[in-house]
Amino acid sequence: MDRQRKLYVRTYGCQMNVYDSERMAEAMGGQGYVSTDTPDDADMILLNTCHIREKAAEKVYSELGRFRGLKAANPELKIGVAGCVAQAEGAEILRRQPLVDLVVGPQSYHRLPELERQARAGTRALDTDFPAEDKFDRLAERPKAPRGPTAFLTVQEGCDKFCAFCVVPYTRGAEASRPAARVIAEARDLVARGVREITLLGQNVNAYHGAAPDGEWRLARLIRELAAIDGLERIRFTTSHPNDMDDDLIAAHGEVDKLMPYLHLPVQSGSDRVLKAMNRKHTAEGYLRLIERIRAARPDILISGDFIVGFPEETEADFAATMELVEAVEYGQCYSFKYSTRPGTPAAERAQVAEAEKDDRLHRLQALLGRQQRRVQDRMIGREVGVLFEKPGRAPGQMVGKSDHLHSVFVEAPVARGELARVRITGSAANSLAGTLA
Numbered sequence: 001m002d003r004q005r006k007l008y009v010r011t012y013g014c015q016m017n018v019y020d021s022e023r024m025a026e027a028m029g030g031q032g033y034v035s036t037d038t039p040d041d042a043d044m045i046l047l048n049t050c051h052i053r054e055k056a057a058e059k060v061y062s063e064l065g066r067f068r069g070l071k072a073a074n075p076e077l078k079i080g081v082a083g084c085v086a087q088a089e090g091a092e093i094l095r096r097q098p099l100v101d102l103v104v105g106p107q108s109y110h111r112l113p114e115l116e117r118q119a120r121a122g123t124r125a126l127d128t129d130f131p132a133e134d135k136f137d138r139l140a141e142r143p144k145a146p147r148g149p150t151a152f153l154t155v156q157e158g159c160d161k162f163c164a165f166c167v168v169p170y171t172r173g174a175e176a177s178r179p180a181a182r183v184i185a186e187a188r189d190l191v192a193r194g195v196r197e198i199t200l201l202g203q204n205v206n207a208y209h210g211a212a213p214d215g216e217w218r219l220a221r222l223i224r225e226l227a228a229i230d231g232l233e234r235i236r237f238t239t240s241h242p243n244d245m246d247d248d249l250i251a252a253h254g255e256v257d258k259l260m261p262y263l264h265l266p267v268q269s270g271s272d273r274v275l276k277a278m279n280r281k282h283t284a285e286g287y288l289r290l291i292e293r294i295r296a297a298r299p300d301i302l303i304s305g306d307f308i309v310g311f312p313e314e315t316e317a318d319f320a321a322t323m324e325l326v327e328a329v330e331y332g333q334c335y336s337f338k339y340s341t342r343p344g345t346p347a348a349e350r351a352q353v354a355e356a357e358k359d360d361r362l363h364r365l366q367a368l369l370g371r372q373q374r375r376v377q378d379r380m381i382g383r384e385v386g387v388l389f390e391k392p393g394r395a396p397g398q399m400v401g402k403s404d405h406l407h408s409v410f411v412e413a414p415v416a417r418g419e420l421a422r423v424r425i426t427g428s429a430a431n432s433l434a435g436t437l438a
Protein backbone atom coordinates (compact mmCIF):
# COMPACT_ATOMS: atom_id res chain seq x y z
CA MET A 1 0.00 0.00 0.00
CA ASP A 2 1.03 3.58 -0.63
CA ARG A 3 2.33 5.54 2.33
CA GLN A 4 -0.34 7.79 3.86
CA ARG A 5 -0.75 11.06 2.07
CA LYS A 6 -0.66 14.28 4.04
CA LEU A 7 -3.15 17.13 3.79
CA TYR A 8 -2.37 20.68 4.85
CA VAL A 9 -5.34 23.05 5.15
CA ARG A 10 -4.94 26.78 5.76
CA THR A 11 -8.12 28.54 6.83
CA TYR A 12 -9.00 32.22 6.44
CA GLY A 13 -12.18 34.17 7.24
CA CYS A 14 -15.15 33.25 9.37
CA GLN A 15 -16.02 30.37 11.68
CA MET A 16 -17.92 28.69 8.90
CA ASN A 17 -14.67 28.28 7.03
CA VAL A 18 -13.18 26.68 10.15
CA TYR A 19 -16.07 24.24 10.22
CA ASP A 20 -15.81 23.56 6.47
CA SER A 21 -12.06 22.94 6.76
CA GLU A 22 -12.72 20.29 9.42
CA ARG A 23 -15.32 18.63 7.18
CA MET A 24 -12.96 18.67 4.19
CA ALA A 25 -10.13 17.16 6.24
CA GLU A 26 -12.50 14.41 7.39
CA ALA A 27 -13.68 13.76 3.84
CA MET A 28 -10.09 13.47 2.66
CA GLY A 29 -9.42 11.22 5.66
CA GLY A 30 -11.79 8.81 3.94
CA GLN A 31 -9.39 8.95 0.94
CA GLY A 32 -6.40 7.97 3.07
CA TYR A 33 -5.13 11.44 3.91
CA VAL A 34 -3.90 12.41 7.37
CA SER A 35 -3.67 16.05 8.44
CA THR A 36 -0.36 17.83 8.79
CA ASP A 37 0.25 21.27 10.24
CA THR A 38 2.94 22.37 7.82
CA PRO A 39 2.82 22.71 4.03
CA ASP A 40 6.43 21.47 3.78
CA ASP A 41 5.70 17.73 3.82
CA ALA A 42 2.17 17.87 2.38
CA ASP A 43 0.89 15.91 -0.61
CA MET A 44 -2.06 18.23 -0.85
CA ILE A 45 -2.38 21.90 0.15
CA LEU A 46 -5.81 23.43 0.45
CA LEU A 47 -6.33 27.17 0.98
CA ASN A 48 -9.80 27.81 2.39
CA THR A 49 -10.18 31.47 1.49
CA CYS A 50 -12.21 34.54 2.47
CA HIS A 51 -13.40 37.31 0.15
CA ILE A 52 -15.03 39.69 2.62
CA ARG A 53 -12.58 42.58 2.29
CA GLU A 54 -10.32 44.06 -0.40
CA LYS A 55 -7.14 42.47 -1.66
CA ALA A 56 -8.31 39.03 -0.51
CA ALA A 57 -7.86 37.55 -3.96
CA GLU A 58 -4.44 39.19 -4.44
CA LYS A 59 -3.28 37.75 -1.13
CA VAL A 60 -4.35 34.28 -2.24
CA TYR A 61 -2.36 34.60 -5.47
CA SER A 62 0.78 35.69 -3.65
CA GLU A 63 0.29 32.91 -1.10
CA LEU A 64 -0.01 30.37 -3.92
CA GLY A 65 3.16 31.64 -5.56
CA ARG A 66 5.06 30.74 -2.39
CA PHE A 67 4.29 27.05 -2.94
CA ARG A 68 6.28 26.99 -6.19
CA GLY A 69 9.37 25.54 -4.52
CA LEU A 70 7.39 22.82 -2.76
CA LYS A 71 5.80 21.75 -5.99
CA ALA A 72 9.17 21.65 -7.74
CA ALA A 73 10.51 19.42 -4.95
CA ASN A 74 7.42 17.18 -4.96
CA PRO A 75 5.69 16.91 -8.36
CA GLU A 76 3.01 14.76 -6.67
CA LEU A 77 1.90 17.74 -4.58
CA LYS A 78 -1.64 18.90 -5.42
CA ILE A 79 -2.75 22.45 -4.63
CA GLY A 80 -6.40 23.41 -4.17
CA VAL A 81 -8.27 26.65 -3.55
CA ALA A 82 -11.56 26.45 -1.64
CA GLY A 83 -13.82 29.03 0.04
CA CYS A 84 -15.19 32.37 -1.02
CA VAL A 85 -12.31 33.50 -3.27
CA ALA A 86 -12.68 30.18 -5.13
CA GLN A 87 -16.37 30.93 -5.60
CA ALA A 88 -15.78 34.53 -6.68
CA GLU A 89 -12.80 33.94 -8.99
CA GLY A 90 -13.58 30.44 -10.28
CA ALA A 91 -11.73 29.46 -13.46
CA GLU A 92 -9.75 32.72 -13.32
CA ILE A 93 -7.62 31.09 -10.60
CA LEU A 94 -6.68 28.18 -12.88
CA ARG A 95 -5.89 30.65 -15.65
CA ARG A 96 -3.74 32.95 -13.53
CA GLN A 97 -1.94 30.38 -11.41
CA PRO A 98 -0.69 27.21 -13.18
CA LEU A 99 0.35 25.75 -9.79
CA VAL A 100 -3.30 25.25 -8.85
CA ASP A 101 -4.75 21.78 -9.50
CA LEU A 102 -8.27 22.26 -8.23
CA VAL A 103 -10.76 24.98 -7.36
CA VAL A 104 -13.79 24.17 -5.26
CA GLY A 105 -16.56 26.55 -4.14
CA PRO A 106 -18.19 26.40 -0.70
CA GLN A 107 -21.27 24.57 -1.97
CA SER A 108 -19.33 21.80 -3.70
CA TYR A 109 -17.21 20.33 -0.91
CA HIS A 110 -18.94 16.96 -1.19
CA ARG A 111 -17.18 16.68 -4.56
CA LEU A 112 -13.70 17.29 -3.14
CA PRO A 113 -12.56 13.62 -3.12
CA GLU A 114 -13.67 13.27 -6.73
CA LEU A 115 -11.92 16.51 -7.74
CA GLU A 116 -8.76 15.36 -6.00
CA ARG A 117 -8.81 12.07 -7.94
CA GLN A 118 -9.32 14.00 -11.15
CA ALA A 119 -6.37 16.26 -10.32
CA ARG A 120 -4.17 13.23 -9.48
CA ALA A 121 -5.10 11.73 -12.83
CA GLY A 122 -3.69 14.85 -14.44
CA THR A 123 -6.74 16.99 -15.21
CA ARG A 124 -7.17 20.28 -13.40
CA ALA A 125 -10.55 20.35 -11.68
CA LEU A 126 -13.14 23.09 -11.03
CA ASP A 127 -16.52 23.07 -9.30
CA THR A 128 -18.24 26.26 -8.20
CA ASP A 129 -21.86 25.16 -8.73
CA PHE A 130 -24.67 25.74 -6.27
CA PRO A 131 -26.26 22.28 -6.13
CA ALA A 132 -29.66 21.91 -4.47
CA GLU A 133 -28.68 19.20 -1.98
CA ASP A 134 -27.00 19.53 1.42
CA LYS A 135 -23.26 19.34 0.77
CA PHE A 136 -22.62 17.85 4.21
CA ASP A 137 -24.89 14.84 3.64
CA ARG A 138 -22.63 13.56 0.95
CA LEU A 139 -19.32 14.10 2.65
CA ALA A 140 -17.73 10.83 3.74
CA GLU A 141 -18.96 9.27 6.98
CA ARG A 142 -16.96 11.01 9.62
CA PRO A 143 -14.44 9.06 11.70
CA LYS A 144 -15.48 8.79 15.34
CA ALA A 145 -12.27 10.33 16.66
CA PRO A 146 -12.42 12.01 20.07
CA ARG A 147 -12.90 15.78 20.00
CA GLY A 148 -12.03 18.71 22.23
CA PRO A 149 -14.69 20.25 24.48
CA THR A 150 -16.02 22.78 21.95
CA ALA A 151 -17.22 22.47 18.36
CA PHE A 152 -18.90 24.42 15.58
CA LEU A 153 -21.94 23.04 13.81
CA THR A 154 -23.27 24.68 10.66
CA VAL A 155 -27.07 24.78 10.60
CA GLN A 156 -27.71 27.45 7.99
CA GLU A 157 -25.74 28.82 5.09
CA GLY A 158 -26.02 31.64 2.59
CA CYS A 159 -27.84 34.93 2.77
CA ASP A 160 -30.77 36.64 1.03
CA LYS A 161 -30.29 40.03 2.68
CA PHE A 162 -27.97 41.68 0.14
CA CYS A 163 -26.51 44.40 2.33
CA ALA A 164 -25.07 46.87 -0.17
CA PHE A 165 -21.45 46.31 0.96
CA CYS A 166 -21.36 42.52 1.26
CA VAL A 167 -20.16 39.65 -0.96
CA VAL A 168 -21.62 36.82 1.13
CA PRO A 169 -24.91 36.45 -0.83
CA TYR A 170 -22.77 35.98 -3.96
CA THR A 171 -20.11 33.66 -2.54
CA ARG A 172 -22.30 31.52 -0.28
CA GLY A 173 -25.48 31.67 -2.31
CA ALA A 174 -29.11 31.77 -1.25
CA GLU A 175 -30.08 31.14 2.32
CA ALA A 176 -30.60 27.45 3.11
CA SER A 177 -31.17 25.56 6.37
CA ARG A 178 -30.15 21.99 7.17
CA PRO A 179 -32.96 19.68 8.27
CA ALA A 180 -33.41 19.59 12.06
CA ALA A 181 -32.89 15.82 12.33
CA ARG A 182 -29.47 16.06 10.67
CA VAL A 183 -28.39 18.85 13.00
CA ILE A 184 -29.51 16.88 16.04
CA ALA A 185 -27.78 13.70 14.84
CA GLU A 186 -24.55 15.63 14.27
CA ALA A 187 -24.82 17.25 17.71
CA ARG A 188 -25.33 13.83 19.36
CA ASP A 189 -22.32 12.48 17.52
CA LEU A 190 -20.16 15.43 18.66
CA VAL A 191 -21.28 14.98 22.28
CA ALA A 192 -20.51 11.24 22.10
CA ARG A 193 -16.97 12.24 21.06
CA GLY A 194 -16.43 14.54 24.04
CA VAL A 195 -17.89 17.88 22.95
CA ARG A 196 -19.65 19.83 25.73
CA GLU A 197 -20.27 23.14 23.97
CA ILE A 198 -21.67 23.61 20.47
CA THR A 199 -21.78 26.88 18.54
CA LEU A 200 -24.44 26.78 15.85
CA LEU A 201 -23.21 28.57 12.74
CA GLY A 202 -24.90 30.40 9.91
CA GLN A 203 -24.30 33.56 7.92
CA ASN A 204 -27.74 34.48 9.23
CA VAL A 205 -28.17 31.77 11.79
CA ASN A 206 -31.34 33.20 13.29
CA ALA A 207 -33.05 33.00 9.90
CA TYR A 208 -32.89 29.21 10.42
CA HIS A 209 -36.00 27.42 9.21
CA GLY A 210 -35.09 23.77 8.97
CA ALA A 211 -37.39 20.99 7.82
CA ALA A 212 -38.70 18.86 10.70
CA PRO A 213 -41.30 16.05 10.96
CA ASP A 214 -43.91 18.48 12.32
CA GLY A 215 -43.25 21.32 9.89
CA GLU A 216 -40.46 23.88 9.93
CA TRP A 217 -38.44 24.70 13.02
CA ARG A 218 -37.05 28.13 13.70
CA LEU A 219 -33.76 28.50 15.59
CA ALA A 220 -35.38 28.74 19.05
CA ARG A 221 -37.13 25.38 18.60
CA LEU A 222 -33.89 23.79 17.41
CA ILE A 223 -32.06 25.15 20.45
CA ARG A 224 -34.72 23.85 22.84
CA GLU A 225 -34.43 20.37 21.31
CA LEU A 226 -30.63 20.42 21.37
CA ALA A 227 -30.75 21.45 25.04
CA ALA A 228 -32.36 18.08 25.79
CA ILE A 229 -29.18 16.22 24.76
CA ASP A 230 -27.50 14.78 27.86
CA GLY A 231 -23.84 15.75 28.09
CA LEU A 232 -24.28 18.87 25.96
CA GLU A 233 -23.75 21.65 28.50
CA ARG A 234 -23.59 24.84 26.45
CA ILE A 235 -25.18 26.17 23.28
CA ARG A 236 -24.21 29.32 21.38
CA PHE A 237 -25.09 30.63 17.93
CA THR A 238 -23.60 33.13 15.49
CA THR A 239 -24.16 35.34 13.48
CA SER A 240 -27.59 36.93 13.75
CA HIS A 241 -29.41 39.64 11.84
CA PRO A 242 -31.56 42.02 13.94
CA ASN A 243 -34.59 41.49 11.70
CA ASP A 244 -34.60 37.73 12.33
CA MET A 245 -34.61 37.93 16.16
CA ASP A 246 -38.10 36.48 16.71
CA ASP A 247 -40.01 36.45 20.02
CA ASP A 248 -39.32 32.79 20.70
CA LEU A 249 -35.57 33.24 20.27
CA ILE A 250 -35.60 36.20 22.65
CA ALA A 251 -37.65 34.16 25.14
CA ALA A 252 -35.24 31.22 24.81
CA HIS A 253 -32.47 33.42 26.21
CA GLY A 254 -34.44 33.67 29.43
CA GLU A 255 -35.69 30.09 29.50
CA VAL A 256 -33.00 27.72 28.22
CA ASP A 257 -30.25 27.31 30.85
CA LYS A 258 -27.80 25.82 28.36
CA LEU A 259 -28.13 28.78 26.00
CA MET A 260 -25.22 31.03 26.97
CA PRO A 261 -25.72 34.74 27.81
CA TYR A 262 -23.90 36.10 24.78
CA LEU A 263 -25.36 37.47 21.56
CA HIS A 264 -23.51 38.65 18.48
CA LEU A 265 -25.93 41.06 16.82
CA PRO A 266 -24.25 43.25 14.19
CA VAL A 267 -25.82 46.66 13.53
CA GLN A 268 -23.07 48.11 11.22
CA SER A 269 -24.04 51.78 11.75
CA GLY A 270 -26.05 54.02 14.08
CA SER A 271 -27.21 56.38 11.31
CA ASP A 272 -30.59 55.68 9.74
CA ARG A 273 -29.46 57.36 6.55
CA VAL A 274 -26.47 55.02 6.28
CA LEU A 275 -28.48 51.98 7.37
CA LYS A 276 -30.91 52.70 4.55
CA ALA A 277 -28.08 53.07 2.02
CA MET A 278 -26.65 49.79 3.33
CA ASN A 279 -30.02 48.09 2.68
CA ARG A 280 -30.09 46.88 6.29
CA LYS A 281 -33.89 47.28 6.58
CA HIS A 282 -33.77 48.27 10.26
CA THR A 283 -33.29 51.58 12.07
CA ALA A 284 -31.00 52.50 14.95
CA GLU A 285 -34.03 52.99 17.19
CA GLY A 286 -35.46 49.59 16.19
CA TYR A 287 -32.13 47.97 17.09
CA LEU A 288 -32.03 49.70 20.50
CA ARG A 289 -35.61 48.56 21.27
CA LEU A 290 -34.62 45.03 20.30
CA ILE A 291 -31.62 45.08 22.64
CA GLU A 292 -33.94 46.26 25.42
CA ARG A 293 -36.27 43.30 24.87
CA ILE A 294 -33.36 40.85 24.80
CA ARG A 295 -32.00 42.29 28.04
CA ALA A 296 -35.44 42.08 29.62
CA ALA A 297 -35.40 38.33 28.86
CA ARG A 298 -31.79 37.82 30.01
CA PRO A 299 -30.49 40.81 31.99
CA ASP A 300 -26.83 39.72 32.13
CA ILE A 301 -26.52 38.94 28.41
CA LEU A 302 -23.30 40.23 26.82
CA ILE A 303 -23.95 41.96 23.51
CA SER A 304 -21.37 42.01 20.76
CA GLY A 305 -21.55 43.43 17.25
CA ASP A 306 -19.96 44.45 13.98
CA PHE A 307 -19.46 47.99 12.67
CA ILE A 308 -18.42 49.46 9.35
CA VAL A 309 -17.03 53.00 9.30
CA GLY A 310 -16.59 55.08 6.17
CA PHE A 311 -19.42 53.52 4.20
CA PRO A 312 -19.85 55.57 0.97
CA GLU A 313 -21.18 59.07 1.70
CA GLU A 314 -20.99 58.59 5.50
CA THR A 315 -20.72 62.08 7.04
CA GLU A 316 -19.27 63.12 10.37
CA ALA A 317 -22.88 63.45 11.63
CA ASP A 318 -23.62 59.87 10.54
CA PHE A 319 -20.54 58.69 12.37
CA ALA A 320 -21.58 60.64 15.48
CA ALA A 321 -24.88 58.70 15.39
CA THR A 322 -22.88 55.44 15.41
CA MET A 323 -20.91 56.61 18.45
CA GLU A 324 -24.21 57.52 20.15
CA LEU A 325 -25.68 54.09 19.47
CA VAL A 326 -22.57 52.43 20.89
CA GLU A 327 -22.89 54.58 24.04
CA ALA A 328 -26.51 53.51 24.39
CA VAL A 329 -25.90 49.77 23.93
CA GLU A 330 -22.71 49.25 25.93
CA TYR A 331 -21.07 46.38 24.06
CA GLY A 332 -19.02 43.69 25.75
CA GLN A 333 -17.14 42.88 22.55
CA CYS A 334 -17.06 44.15 18.98
CA TYR A 335 -15.54 43.85 15.55
CA SER A 336 -15.14 47.06 13.58
CA PHE A 337 -13.90 47.56 10.05
CA LYS A 338 -13.20 50.29 7.57
CA TYR A 339 -15.54 50.00 4.61
CA SER A 340 -13.80 48.02 1.89
CA THR A 341 -14.93 48.28 -1.74
CA ARG A 342 -16.16 44.98 -3.15
CA PRO A 343 -16.52 45.04 -6.94
CA GLY A 344 -19.97 43.83 -7.98
CA THR A 345 -21.74 45.07 -4.84
CA PRO A 346 -24.01 48.15 -5.07
CA ALA A 347 -21.96 50.28 -2.63
CA ALA A 348 -18.85 49.96 -4.80
CA GLU A 349 -20.46 52.36 -7.29
CA ARG A 350 -21.01 55.18 -4.78
CA ALA A 351 -18.86 58.13 -3.72
CA GLN A 352 -16.14 56.78 -1.43
CA VAL A 353 -15.01 58.32 1.86
CA ALA A 354 -11.34 59.39 2.02
CA GLU A 355 -9.01 56.79 3.54
CA ALA A 356 -7.69 59.22 6.18
CA GLU A 357 -11.27 59.92 7.29
CA LYS A 358 -11.97 56.18 7.58
CA ASP A 359 -8.79 55.70 9.64
CA ASP A 360 -9.72 58.51 11.98
CA ARG A 361 -13.28 57.23 12.53
CA LEU A 362 -12.15 53.66 13.05
CA HIS A 363 -9.64 54.86 15.61
CA ARG A 364 -12.27 56.83 17.57
CA LEU A 365 -14.82 54.00 17.40
CA GLN A 366 -12.33 51.38 18.53
CA ALA A 367 -11.23 53.54 21.43
CA LEU A 368 -14.84 53.78 22.63
CA LEU A 369 -15.53 50.08 22.07
CA GLY A 370 -12.31 49.20 23.90
CA ARG A 371 -13.36 51.25 26.94
CA GLN A 372 -16.77 49.58 26.96
CA GLN A 373 -15.29 46.12 26.66
CA ARG A 374 -13.04 46.83 29.62
CA ARG A 375 -15.93 48.24 31.68
CA VAL A 376 -18.07 45.17 31.00
CA GLN A 377 -15.14 42.93 31.93
CA ASP A 378 -14.37 44.86 35.11
CA ARG A 379 -17.98 44.49 36.24
CA MET A 380 -17.48 40.70 36.26
CA ILE A 381 -15.07 41.01 39.22
CA GLY A 382 -16.59 39.42 42.31
CA ARG A 383 -19.12 37.44 40.27
CA GLU A 384 -19.30 33.69 39.95
CA VAL A 385 -19.51 32.31 36.41
CA GLY A 386 -19.27 28.97 34.64
CA VAL A 387 -15.99 28.32 32.82
CA LEU A 388 -15.36 25.50 30.35
CA PHE A 389 -11.63 24.81 30.46
CA GLU A 390 -9.95 24.32 27.10
CA LYS A 391 -6.16 24.43 27.46
CA PRO A 392 -3.17 25.19 29.69
CA GLY A 393 -2.29 28.87 30.12
CA ARG A 394 1.17 30.34 29.55
CA ALA A 395 2.23 30.26 33.19
CA PRO A 396 2.90 26.85 34.79
CA GLY A 397 -0.12 25.39 36.60
CA GLN A 398 -2.48 27.73 34.76
CA MET A 399 -5.59 26.66 32.83
CA VAL A 400 -7.67 28.83 30.54
CA GLY A 401 -11.26 28.51 29.42
CA LYS A 402 -14.26 30.51 28.25
CA SER A 403 -16.82 31.92 30.64
CA ASP A 404 -20.56 31.80 30.01
CA HIS A 405 -20.17 35.32 28.59
CA LEU A 406 -17.31 34.17 26.33
CA HIS A 407 -14.58 35.92 28.30
CA SER A 408 -11.23 34.13 28.46
CA VAL A 409 -10.68 33.19 32.11
CA PHE A 410 -7.40 32.05 33.67
CA VAL A 411 -7.20 30.07 36.91
CA GLU A 412 -4.27 28.56 38.74
CA ALA A 413 -5.79 25.24 39.69
CA PRO A 414 -5.54 21.59 38.67
CA VAL A 415 -8.63 21.52 36.43
CA ALA A 416 -8.80 19.18 33.46
CA ARG A 417 -9.37 20.10 29.83
CA GLY A 418 -13.10 19.81 29.20
CA GLU A 419 -14.04 20.45 32.83
CA LEU A 420 -16.89 22.89 33.42
CA ALA A 421 -16.41 24.62 36.77
CA ARG A 422 -17.78 27.54 38.76
CA VAL A 423 -15.21 30.31 39.02
CA ARG A 424 -15.15 33.49 41.08
CA ILE A 425 -13.70 36.33 39.02
CA THR A 426 -10.91 38.16 40.86
CA GLY A 427 -9.20 40.27 38.21
CA SER A 428 -9.54 41.84 34.78
CA ALA A 429 -6.74 42.42 32.26
CA ALA A 430 -6.66 43.75 28.68
CA ASN A 431 -8.38 40.78 27.03
CA SER A 432 -9.00 38.28 29.79
CA LEU A 433 -10.20 37.68 33.33
CA ALA A 434 -8.56 35.88 36.22
CA GLY A 435 -10.40 33.82 38.82
CA THR A 436 -10.35 31.12 41.45
CA LEU A 437 -12.43 27.96 41.64
CA ALA A 438 -15.61 28.69 43.59
Ligand code: SAH
Nearest residue numbers: 165166203239266306307308337338339340
Ligand atom coordinates in the same frame (compact mmCIF):
# COMPACT_ATOMS: atom_id res chain seq x y z
N1 SAH B 1 -24.06 38.18 8.52
C1 SAH B 1 -22.67 37.77 8.44
C2 SAH B 1 -21.81 38.81 7.82
C3 SAH B 1 -20.50 38.23 7.46
S1 SAH B 1 -19.39 39.44 7.17
C4 SAH B 1 -22.09 37.52 9.73
O1 SAH B 1 -22.10 38.44 10.54
O2 SAH B 1 -21.52 36.46 9.94
C5 SAH B 1 -18.91 39.90 8.82
C6 SAH B 1 -18.77 41.36 8.97
O3 SAH B 1 -17.83 41.87 8.04
C7 SAH B 1 -20.05 42.14 8.68
O4 SAH B 1 -20.93 42.13 9.77
C8 SAH B 1 -19.50 43.49 8.38
O5 SAH B 1 -19.37 44.27 9.56
C9 SAH B 1 -18.12 43.22 7.81
N2 SAH B 1 -18.10 43.48 6.37
C10 SAH B 1 -18.78 42.83 5.40
N3 SAH B 1 -18.52 43.37 4.19
C11 SAH B 1 -17.66 44.39 4.40
C12 SAH B 1 -17.03 45.36 3.56
N4 SAH B 1 -17.26 45.40 2.24
N5 SAH B 1 -16.20 46.26 4.13
C13 SAH B 1 -15.97 46.25 5.47
N6 SAH B 1 -16.54 45.37 6.31
C14 SAH B 1 -17.37 44.45 5.78
Ligand code: SF4
Nearest residue numbers: 159161162163166168
Ligand atom coordinates in the same frame (compact mmCIF):
# COMPACT_ATOMS: atom_id res chain seq x y z
FE1 SF4 C 1 -23.67 40.12 4.38
FE2 SF4 C 1 -25.76 41.50 5.23
FE3 SF4 C 1 -26.04 38.93 4.61
FE4 SF4 C 1 -24.65 39.60 6.79
S1 SF4 C 1 -26.86 39.99 6.44
S2 SF4 C 1 -24.08 38.10 5.24
S3 SF4 C 1 -23.70 41.51 6.18
S4 SF4 C 1 -25.55 40.56 3.18
Ligand code: F3S
Nearest residue numbers: 013014050051052084
Ligand atom coordinates in the same frame (compact mmCIF):
# COMPACT_ATOMS: atom_id res chain seq x y z
FE1 F3S D 1 -15.18 35.37 4.35
FE2 F3S D 1 -16.80 33.85 2.98
FE3 F3S D 1 -16.85 33.79 5.64
S1 F3S D 1 -16.20 35.89 2.46
S2 F3S D 1 -16.31 35.87 6.18
S3 F3S D 1 -15.18 33.17 4.36
S4 F3S D 1 -18.59 33.63 4.28
